[in-house]
Amino acid sequence: MSEKHVGGGCLWPMWPHSATPNHEYCGKKRQDGQSYCTQHYARSIRNPEDLPETFVPRKIAA
Numbered sequence: 659m660s661e662k663h664v665g666g667g668c669l670w671p672m673w674p675h676s677a678t679p680n681h682e683y684c685g686k687k688r689q690d691g692q693s694y695c696t697q698h699y700a701r702s703i704r705n706p707e708d709l710p711e712t713f714v715p716r717k718i719a720a
């Protein structure tokens with residue numbers, strides 16, 4: 659009787675920050691113990707402007 663998946667959907671808001679909240683959420687399967695799916699959990703812990711496409715790791719000069 660696991661309760662992990664009760665209510666089950668990702669709670670990432672789908673409306674823009676500047677818009678009036680319409681309470682539509684992503685709704686994908688959450689990660690265990692998180693309120694977001696894998697994709698949105700990653701988004702939640704990084705700068706919104708730091709898109710993967712623009713992230714270029716730089717070599718650190720020793």
Ligand SMILES: [Zn+2]
Nearest residue numbers: 668684695698
């Ligand atoms: Zn999501």
